[in-house]
Amino acid sequence: MRVELTVNGRAVALDGHPMERLLDVLRERLSLPGTKEGCGEGECGACAVLLDGEPVLSCLVPLLQCGGRRIDTVEAIAHGPARGFVEDFVAAGGVQCGACTPGIVVTAWALLQRNPSPTREQVAEALAGNLCRCTGYEGIFRALARKDEDSHAPSRPGETS
């Protein structure tokens, strides 16, 4: 089937199997490998993209349902309005191996659009579908959660905690 959609602001027309995964369309046909596959079954969140502004898992979105839709991937989001946020995210220790990070950046950015000052609990709920195996999520909370809450900055001797 032929599907016309908008990816990162660019109009794209594709022929493909109606059940082709949006993830594969992005990675293999549109050369956008920033969107990662971590599980292929909607459990890890590494493949999150925005579909008409809402975070979804691209491994579970068939091409069939992409017609006329607007897709934004991490490449465009991080180099667009989210750049400053992404820099803060790196500085706070939100990134280690980076394999979960694109999905977390996409989802976190969607959260911040709706709630610029989320609590730790709100961050945890929004990111519950994004597994991270490196950070213990603590660096991610530091980057995202309201600063008046005690998301723990590591303490060292001579610092008050």
Place this chain on the structure above:
Amino acid sequence: MSPSLPPAFSPRSLAEACGYLAAEPGLVRVAGCTDLMVAGQDRRPPAAGLLDLTGIAEIRGIQEAAGGLTVGAATTFSELRRSPAVRARFPALADAAAQIGGWQIQNRATLGGNLANASPAGDSLPVLLALEATVVAAGPRGQREIPYGEFHLGYRRTALAPDEILAWIRLPAPPAGAVQAFRKVGPRAAQAISKVMVAMVGTVADGRIAELRLAAGSVAPIPVRLPGAEAAARGLPPDRQAAERAGRAAAAAVTPIDDVRSTAAYRAWVLERVVRRLVLGLGSPP
């Protein structure tokens, strides 16, 4: 790409959708695709083709109806959990919607999909049982309304005919003053497949339990009402004795299984404990 692509249709109305189904029986009816797409391309549906229901405006969204609500089958869990009407009048359903997968799943998965998929672990299903919801199916013979308790027939099997579309879920007004509760027990705090679920709708009048509906999921091939447990506590004050009677009756009524997520013994014990806790909650609603 495979040379023979299956046909795929994206109808805009129920009538159009029914037309496709009549012309091509065996089309796979899809909505949020969060279950269908698992395992990706190796489990592509048969070449019979696909019928995408998400573009049908009339089966999407939440409407007032006769004191209750009518929920379009293609309504997502995000829409459900955010709906002020659902939150105010069917808080157990809002709770269940908020515990299905993560945010990204809730943005895609639909209430109708949860029903049609008919997994024993479908999170919304015990709530629909306890709320005594009905299901409206649309097909070539017109529309028919099926009590949810008669809709889910067996493991991943429903009363929906191959040429029918699950269109709406009707939530009747709960009894006045009813307490609703939903408890999901999963292997972790979020993004979890249930080990045991319990939903309750109950009322207390003159210090005694009047109406009591209890339903459980993941303890049988389909979600089940627990009439024995309901009867065991009805008419009693909502105290520890009533709660323990209901809990014991609930555990006695099911024969859960050992599987990769939990054990039969644990499931039975937790069912007893959770039913007990919810019934106790009738006496001291939060």
Place this chain on the structure above:
Amino acid sequence: MTPQTSAIGTSPPRPDGFAKAAGEARYADDLAVPGLWYGSTVRSPHPHARLAELSWQPLKAGGEAVCVTARDLPGPNGVQLIDDSWPVLAAGVVHHVGEPVALVAAPSRHAARAAREGVAALYEPLPPVLTLEEAESLPLLASVAMETGAVEAALARAERVIEGTYRTGYQEHVYIECQGMTAWFEPDGGLAAVGSMQCPYYVHKALVHAFGLPAEAVRVRASAVGGGFGGKEDFPSLLAIHAALLARAAGRPVRLAYDRGEDIIGTTKRHPAVVRHRTGVSADGRLLAMDIEIVLDGGAYRTLSPVVLSRALLHAFGPYRCDNVRIRGRVLQTHTPPNGAFRGFGAPQVEFAAERQMDRIARALGLDPFEVRERNVVGPGDRLPTGQVLDATASARLCLEEAAARTRFRARWRECEAARPGRRDGEPLAGIGLSLYFHGAGFTGNGERAMRSPVIARLADGGRIEVLTAMTDMGQGCAAVFPQIAAAAGGLAGEDLIFAEPDTRDVPDSGPTVASRTTMIVGGAIAQAVAEVAGQVVAWWSKARAGGAALRLQGGELYAAPASEGLATFRAAASAYLAEVGPLAVTVRHQPPAEHSFDEARYQGDAYPTYAWGADVVEVEVDPDTLAVRPVAVTAVCEVGRAIHPVLCAGQIEGGTLQALGFALMEEVKVNAGRYLNDRLATYIIPTAQDSPRIAVHLLERPWEGGPFGAKGVGELPMDGGAPAAAAAIENATGIAVAEIPATPERLYEWQRAGEASAARREAAYGQDPGEGAVAETERPRAGQAAEPGASQPGQPEAAR
């Protein structure tokens, strides 16, 4: 990029961070390779079977495809690690479910999966050995023993002898990026492999061995690595051979990129363990003798099991003083998938046991968990049971006291103990637990001395110093920490430095990225090499341009005296050096202190260059209706020598702590007839953001003179402490003795039920005769038996042994 401060002890944004966060970093399966084919693996469905027939029927493969079996190997059928006993492809007999028996490749992923249909395999099942009891009949994969003092005499003399048996389960790494490797042959016959790996030279060695090629004909490069945790230490060597075999057969580049299911089924796990303790103590709680037995389930092949066992042995006694210690360790062979490297490398299993045993001793003697540790904790100048005299940075006591003070541990532990009998119905059960732990940084024993791993620093174009190592950044952050060390050691600015990609064509074999050795061992060599290159440039400049004046280099500028203006930039001076003198390269090999020695036969001596130390306090709430455990807060106090980059250092501890809590509470590989049942992330559960407690990390620093700027290795340390502290907190909350992990609600329920049935005996076990503890222990029903009939479990009751 704007220049970042690179001072030691600051936390500049990691240089690879933005590219990763923006999706620009290229991981194994992201690399565009022209003409690429994809591979797929045909695996045994049997735990033990004769491979009676194996044939390739191209017509059934559904199109253009190639196939490789053991018959097609150009060299030995073994993955060179410690030895080459791990087969590349099964030949004759399969020894575990999921064992690769054939490889296929085709032009697309889909076609490759379909092409497996072209492989016809006929198996004749053989009786499998699936449990540790049965495994006694197979040859051991490894065994070690050590003894110091007179253990039996001390046990006989001890006022109390406390026994305990502790079990830990499998753990799957769940790096978010699955294994992936691409290989091809160059027109000149050279072999290239690029992919996700921790150890380019391990892969290199394995390819050289398998293909019989000269070392210089094989080139291995690490892509961006999406997490390793040890899982990309051993396994990529096998995967690279597979990809190269297919590339050879197909005459083009071939990629093997596992999906999650195959990654779980096909790759190594943490060794399940059974650890038995018999401890003689004085009435006031001093450790007089330890008799410890360690049994690891190695699975079907040896992989790295002998060294995992070594590290297990060398951490089994915990951070405590004891003069009479005997430890025996064995790795048993079973017809299950081979187990291998996982962060902690044997230590998390034995430290779980040691810490739970300390809690058991405390209960038996009426002490609190802090007291029993405080009475036995090692300190500077103390001897470990190996005879190693601890250096001045031995900080276990500091960690213990700091963690207890920050959390009011003793008071709160007592409050929870006292609250247990009288809780209101429905009230969450609160508990708090403590662990004290240590981790030897760097290779075990004489490993570093044997390797003397080199790094190179050399002047490159533009007067920069290029640093060449084989280390990969799998997330831990050497991409940030190495530049900090190099800049500080050389008096340079960040822009004066370049770090070569880990590509064996270019970089020396500075050893594997494992064993918490990267910052401490390789970072130390980098500091020396860069300082040496910079020093030579400065010395030359002084003589050639500054009349022999004493010069100093700071932030990449040359100064004559403290207050003067800069004379030149380092890069200008280095460019002049290159033009006038010529190339300059310095190789520095890590040199362990001369006085360190280790006797590998007796397990005596300096087992590790130094140790990092930690104490965890874990607070939990247990739901009384479900026995679901919610970790609420963790306080981790870790002594790390020096935190070069505190945010990344704490990041290791935060992440390792949550990984340890997953190990303790929810991560469980369920096995039936040798087959992993939960091969999906829907069923192998790891913690989400909503499962994560607040993790407060407190870094203590006692700079160690052997590490760069005092740094010790930290990567594995946090894996050792979380599980025993969580188990202790559950026990404090519920009264259920937790001697086995994961402590899932199902198991807690079984143990609670068994405990209620034999409450009196359990009391006796804690309070009365020596030996009864072990009796009570073995009488508790084995969790998991009810869950999975016939399942292979990591251990069985002692009575059956």
